[in-house]
Every structure is written in structure tokens, then in C-alpha cells.
Amino acid sequence: MKKEVRIALYIVSIVCVILLGAAMIYAAHHGGSIRQKDSRQTAATAGTEAAEDSKDKNGESDLKTSDKTDGKNDAEAGKDAASEDADKKIGKNTETTDVTEDTTLMFTGDVLFANSFKTNYDAGGIDAVIDNGMKELLVNADITMVNEEFPFSNRGTQMEDKQYTFRTDPSYAAALKKMGVDVVTLANNHILDYGREALSDTFTTLDGQGILYAGAGDSVERAQEVQVIEVNGKKYGFLAASRVLPVAGWNVESAVPGVLSTYDETRFVNAIAEARSQCDVLVVYVHWGLEHQEKPEAYQRTLAQKYIEAGADVVFGAHSHCLQGIEYIDGKPVFYSLGNFVFGSSIERTMAVEMVVDKDGAISYKLVGAKAENGKTRQMNELEQQQLNDYINSISFGVTVQDDGTVTPQ
Known part of the structure; x- marks a missing residue:
């Protein structure tokens, strides 16, 4: 060459x-890598989506036993489910980044996937359950939390001598993801309606969807473990417990899996104090009070004081199935009950709470009014929102709800 x-x-x-x-x-x-909108990472790898459209329509009332005859066996729903919203990922102990922007959290009250929900969801998906305005607020928030008032399971034995018992096929867990839900509280008086098998299935289903759960577990330690999500360089912790249990045996200290109880507040208060050092912002969600009563019981206000003193930054409540007032304790807000959110065919008034944490750590709260008609929850219009603001002002303690829904202490 x-x-x-x-x-x-x-x-x-x-x-x-x-x-x-x-x-x-x-x-x-x-x-x-694919850029995420925040620093959260999912506990489950994106794959095929869970089966969504389980056809189990029936003519029972929403307040009758749910899914007693549900014969579907969708065992893979909790194992191989994935989020349709790929940029809304969650998990614990992810790497943090410098805080450069605000973080938005949304909180709602009771969610029940029963008959009105199923009828609408089977017919039109999540858009037939929640209107677009409210859905976008939940989905676009960095973190969204709700009270899950039922187990995901097709197994278990219905509790005897209980007026209302609920259970939902695991395939419907995909609806939580479509609502933008990142973490739920399971500490309530319906999560063991079908026993411990159904509760175990609920853990599996939520794990499969990458949704964190607080207030219940297969051990005392897990039930009281703070659930942490990192966003924009800050750690957000979530704890939950119930002061309403049908029988003492639901207490995780009696048998497992079970629910964290706060009848004796000592364990829960200690859990709050321990969690305080593990996160920058600590959220407590508790099931308490009396049904259909707009004013909290004296014991609720006493417990709230103890939770705040132990280190909670904010306390949210559920169980009354109606809204209760708001109170600031030592500069920290307590929302005694957020009422029903997706629960039956009609809700006269309810609300989501928008919590914004700015880059300097300052926290603000805003009420977003909603109501449900024919099983669909929608955001309130301007007039309805003002009426809600006035109502919350009338039942609260030393709190002002401004015209835009912003909540401040007087």
C-alpha cells in the first residue's frame, strides 16, 4: 500500500x-434520563397500567354494603400497576436538590370507591368522577393526600353487626393515581371491614401503585412509621392514627395487620415527636369526632394541642362526613374535618386544602370549595366559594377565611 x-x-x-x-x-x-418535574422517585417501575374498568354495577345504595358479591380476582392489579402520570413520582429517601421553588400539597377528606363512583367511573373514567378543574389541582400538586375509607380487596369476611361495610376491587386503585394521589391515610373505621386479609391486600395494592400509606401496617412499627416524600429539597412527613375503631381488636397493638390507635394518645404523640427530626414539614392526619357534627368534640381540641406540641406542623381530620371548623394552636392550623370528597352521589359542600411551602419554608393555606352532584365532585363557582368561606368562618375558632379562600389566624 x-x-x-x-x-x-x-x-x-x-x-x-x-x-x-x-x-x-x-x-x-x-x-x-427523563427529566422529572420534581425530585420524587416512584416505588414502582413504570410498566403496564392496572386494569381500570371492572364492571360491577349494582343498584344498592351507596351507604349499603359495598362489593359483597364482587367476584373478580384481579390479583395482578397491586403488583404490575403503573402511573399514567409519569412525571408525578413518589418515594422515600430520594436525593434532594437546592430549594428554588414553591411546593404545593393538596389534602382532601373521605374517599369511598363504592356504587356511585363505580357507575360513573365505569362509564366515563376519572373525568366522570371529578371535574377537570378539581382534578388538575390534585394532579398538578407536588403531593396529594386523601383519607381512603375502604380496603382494596376481593378477599376477607364481612364484619358482622356493622351497619356499613366497604370493600373495592383492587383494579380501581388506578383511579387514585388518576386523581394524583401520592399518599393515603388508612387509619379509619372501615379499613378492616373485611378483616386482616383485605387489609393486607390493600397494602399490596397501594405498594403496586407506588402510593404511600400511613396509620396502618403489618406491625406496630410500620403503622407508626412516618412516610416521607422529598420535593424541592425538603422532606415532607406524614403520620396518621384513628380515635374511632369499631372494636379494640382493630388496634395494631392487639393484632396485626392493624390500625394505629390514638385513644391513648401516648404512642401517637411519641411517634410525632420522633418523626419531627426526620422531616422538614410534618403532617398529621387523624380520624376522630362524631358523625354529622360540625363542631369538634372537646377531646379533639385537647388531642390537637398535644399533636402540635409534639411537633406537628398541621393537623387534618376526618370521620364526621361533614366539614368542621379550623383552629390555630401555637401558630399551627388544625382542620378538624375535611368532610366527604368522593363519597356517594351527593355532597352539599366539601373542600380541599391547598398548602404551599415557599422556598424559605413559609407555609400558607387556602380552601378550595367543592360539592358533588350525581356522584361527580366539582369545584365550586365563585359565589359558592364565598358561601363556603363564610360558613367556615362561622364554625371556626379565631380564624379568618379571606375572599380567595386563604386561611389566617385572627
Whole structure:
């Protein structure tokens, strides 16, 4: 081979090596990952979505036993489910970044996937259950939390001598993801309606969806474990417990799996104090009070004081199935009950609470009014929102709800 040809080939090979190296360097800096809208990572890998459209329509009332004859066996729903919202990922102990923007959290009250929900969801998906305005608020929030007032399961034995018992096929867990839910409280008086098998299935189903759960577990330690989500460089912790249990045996200290009880508040108060050092913002969600009563019981206010003193930044309540008032204790708000959110065919008034944490750690709260008609929850219009603001002002303690729904202490 002529000398000139060898030199030319040598030069070409050097150029190819340089171009290949440049391409690798560019790929390392620009290619490798899909940008998330925040720092959260999912506990479950994205894959095929859970089956959504379980056809189990029936003519029972929403307040009758739910799913007693549900014969579907969708065992994979809790194992191989994935979020349709790929940029809304959650998990514990993820890497943090510098805080450069505000973080938004949304909280709602009781959620029950029973007959009105199923009828609407089977017919039109999540858009037939929640209107677009409210759905977007929940989905676009960095973290959304609700009270899940039922187990996900097709197993278990219905509790005897209990007026209302609930159970929902695990395939419907996909609806929680479509609502933007990241964490739920299971500490309530319906989560063991079908026994411990159904509660175990609920854990599996939520794990499969990448949804965290607080207030129940397969051990005392798990039930009282703070659930942590990191967003924008801050750790947000979530704890839950119930002061309403049908029988003492539901207490996780009596048998497992079970619910964390706060009849004797000592364990829960200690859990709050321990969690305080593990997160920047600590949220407590408790099941308490009397049904259909707009004023909290004296014991609720006493417990709230203890929770705040132990380290809670905010306390949310449920169980009354109606809204209760708001109170600031030592500068921290207590929302005694958020009422029903997706629960039956009609809800006269309810609300979500928007909690915004700015980059400096300052926290603000805003009420977003809602109501349900024909099983669909929708955001209130301006007039309805003002009426809600006035109503909450009338039942609260030293609190002002401004025209835009912002909540401040007087």
C-alpha cells in the first residue's frame, strides 16, 4: 500500500475516534434520563397500567354494603400497576436538590370507591368522577393526600353487626393515581371491614401503585412509621392514627395487620415527636369526632394541642362526613374535618386544602370549595366559594377565611 494511502487512512481513523468520543460525551450530558418535574422517585417501575374498568354495577345504595358479591380476582392489579402520570413520582429517601421553588400539597377528606363512583367511573373514567378543574389541582400538586375509607380487596369476611361495610376491587386503585394521589391515610373505621386479609391486600395494592400509606401496617412499627416524600429539597412527613375503631381488636397493638390507635394518645404523640427530626414539614392526619357534627368534640381540641406540641406542623381530620371548623394552636392550623370528597352521589359542600411551602419554608393555606352532584365532585363557582368561606368562618375558632379562600389566624 502506498505511503500516501496509509497516511490518509490513519488520519481518517483518528478523526473517527475523535467524533465517537465527542458523541459519547454529549450523550452523557444530554441523554441518560427523563427529566422529572420534581425530585420524587416512584416505588414502582413504570410498566403496564392496572386494569381500570371492572364492571360491577349494582343498584344498592351507596351507604349499603359495598362489593359483597364482587367476584373478580384481579390479583395482578397491586403488583404490575403503573402511573399514567409519569412525571408525578413518589418515594422515600430520594436525593434532594437546592430549594428554588414553591411546593404545593393538596389534602382532601373521605374517599369511598363504592356504587356511585363505580357507575360513573365505569362509564366515563376519572373525568366522570371529578371535574377537570378539581382534578388538575390534585394532579398538578407536588403531593396529594386523601383519607381512603375502604380496603382494596376481593378477599376477607364481612364484619358482622356493622351497619356499613366497604370493600373495592383492587383494579380501581388506578383511579387514585388518576386523581394524583401520592399518599393515603388508612387509619379509619372501615379499613378492616373485611378483616386482616383485605387489609393486607390493600397494602399490596397501594405498594403496586407506588402510593404511600400511613396509620396502618403489618406491625406496630410500620403503622407508626412516618412516610416521607422529598420535593424541592425538603422532606415532607406524614403520620396518621384513628380515635374511632369499631372494636379494640382493630388496634395494631392487639393484632396485626392493624390500625394505629390514638385513644391513648401516648404512642401517637411519641411517634410525632420522633418523626419531627426526620422531616422538614410534618403532617398529621387523624380520624376522630362524631358523625354529622360540625363542631369538634372537646377531646379533639385537647388531642390537637398535644399533636402540635409534639411537633406537628398541621393537623387534618376526618370521620364526621361533614366539614368542621379550623383552629390555630401555637401558630399551627388544625382542620378538624375535611368532610366527604368522593363519597356517594351527593355532597352539599366539601373542600380541599391547598398548602404551599415557599422556598424559605413559609407555609400558607387556602380552601378550595367543592360539592358533588350525581356522584361527580366539582369545584365550586365563585359565589359558592364565598358561601363556603363564610360558613367556615362561622364554625371556626379565631380564624379568618379571606375572599380567595386563604386561611389566617385572627
